[in-house]
Amino acid sequence: MTRDEQPPGAAEAERLQRLFRFFGATQGAGRSPVYETLSEGVAGDPSLLALLLDTPEEQRRLSLLFAAVNLLLASRRGSELAAYYPIHGGRRAVDDQLVSTFAAFCGRHRDELACLLSQRSTQTNEIRRCVALRLGVDHVHRHWPGPVALVEVGASAGLNLLFDHYDYRLNGEATATPPASSVVVSCEVRGSSGADILRTAPEITRRIGIDQRPVDLSDPDARAWLEAFIWPEQIEELATLRGAIDLAASTAATKVVTGEATMDTARILTELPGHEPVVVFTASLLSYLTTRARSLFVAQLQEASRRRPVAWVFTEAPGLLATTTLDLPALRGPLARRNSLYVVGASLCGDGQRHDQLLGLADPYLRWFSPARDPLDDFPWMPPD
Ligand SMILES: C[S@@+](CC[C@H](N)C(=O)[O-])C[C@H]1O[C@@H](n2cnc3c(N)ncnc32)[C@H](O)[C@@H]1O
The missing domain is CATH 3.40.50 (Rossmann fold)
Known part of the structure; x- marks a missing residue:
């Protein structure tokens, strides 16, 4: 299939994949084992990419997805996913279960995430x-x-x-x-x-x-x-x-x-x-x-x-x-x-x-x-x- 024959949204999905992979390789690597692994995981999982693809174009930001999940975790510190997040008291090292645990969490909270992703904007103060x-x-x-x-x-x-x-x-x-x-x-x-x-x-x-x-x-x-x-x-x-x-x-x-x-x-x-x-x-x-x-x-x-x-x-x-x-x-x-x-x-x-x-x-x-x-x-x- 040539680029012109791709289904609508395929080019946008590819763009997001590149974005996640670039972030994982240039920002996550050596600094955040969790986000490095999740960047690759999201890039390779169409159902996770769909969380962003279903939002308006200007909302399709990697930081929004990671922050929305992080916000939900702050009030779910006992969850399986929070166990990977030291800021939520987690001590579990990154392993081959992280991406599937993240995907399962996103699946369970899909509606809440969709709401956050469509309404919130990136708000960092570094x-x-x-x-x-x-x-x-x-x-x-x-x-x-x-x-x-x-x-x-x-x-x-x-x-x-x-x-x-x-x-x-x-x-x-x-x-x-x-x-x-x-x-x-x-x-x-x-x-x-x-x-x-x-x-x-x-x-x-x-x-x-x-x-x-x-x-x-x-x-x-x-x-x-x-x-x-x-x-x-x-x-x-x-x-x-x-x-x-x-x-x-x-x-x-x-x-x-x-x-x-x-x-x-x-x-x-x-x-x-x-x-x-x-x-x-x-x-x-x-x-x-x-x-x-x-x-x-x-x-x-x-x-x-x-x-x-x-x-x-x-x-x-x-x-x-x-x-x-x-x-x-x-x-x-x-x-x-x-x-x-x-x-x-x-x-x-x-x-x-x-x-x-x-x-x-x-x-x-x-x-x-x-x-x-x-x-x-x-x-x-x-x-x-
Ligand atoms: C990535 S944050 C950086 C915040 C802060 N400068 C820092 O370094 O911690 C970018 C900020 O710019 C604001 N922003 C984006 N576009 C803007 C615009 N056109 N006019 C005013 N503020 C804008 C966003 O609301 C957000 O608070």
Whole structure:
């Protein structure tokens, strides 16, 4: 049968199969034995793929399926499947029963899963990405000393807005003595000692998140959905997330407003009081935007920079950044094809001038960060992913 003769939906099923296999090989491998095995298992089981194929196209996300199952497991800790999930108290090692146990669980809860998959959206708040924000803010501070306002677009629950309230541990070494925060952000620094890459953050005058579907931390269901995106083995990450949620819930310093990146960013930036520069942070936002929407978003930042300096600090996939107007020569080479990694950088816009800078390469979840050795570095010295 040629591709043109395939039954409707076959091409979409193939696309999802590729997605699961890519995720299993590039993200699950070495980090999550459960998700590595389940990615292959879902790719090879039409009834599991059908769970996603039966949802609207924009809902067909691998992360949604894994989170929906994880959410159900949180209230079924005694189930056979939960036994494989350390975050739910499970101790069973991955074995050849995992995929069939997962399939049986999905079969029993098919209606609940169908409901979650059609109605919910991906809601992660990855606190480790604050490492990218800190590096970006340091860079901005070197060019524009003094206080800055902070806006995150695609902020989810807004937990990254409190980046300067967390402790950072680089290569296992604490960067603050004594620890000032119960929320500890750990990151491995590759290709550098890691010493002194984080400086003291400047004063943050205000902290605002923009999200088209903000997470309301006062809603226990919304908190549980956020926690459902934590991977089965990530006990430490779950504790960090819960600590950050508690901190955010106890302060009025941040707020997340409902807004759309390509339509509301310039207006919200313009409405901010004061004249200090604004750092606009995005972390894993561009994958939600079409190529045209990405250009519109960058245009919003440029429009806002006519009134006050605006620095875009980002940690995003290089291939997506390469489709914007960023002037980063490294993105014109092989780096733009390394989409299983993220590029951390900053684009400073003010007084009619723009200065774009590549700061480093990172794992999408900032489990590791590798500082650029020079502004044109395209990381040929980094081993392939
Ligand atoms: C993967 S999450 C990342 C959250 C956070 N930046 C982090 O790194 O932890 C992406 C967020 O972007 C939001 N989002 C997606 N498309 C958007 C858009 N067009 N405008 C505003 N927010 C959007 C989603 O609702 C979601 O909260």
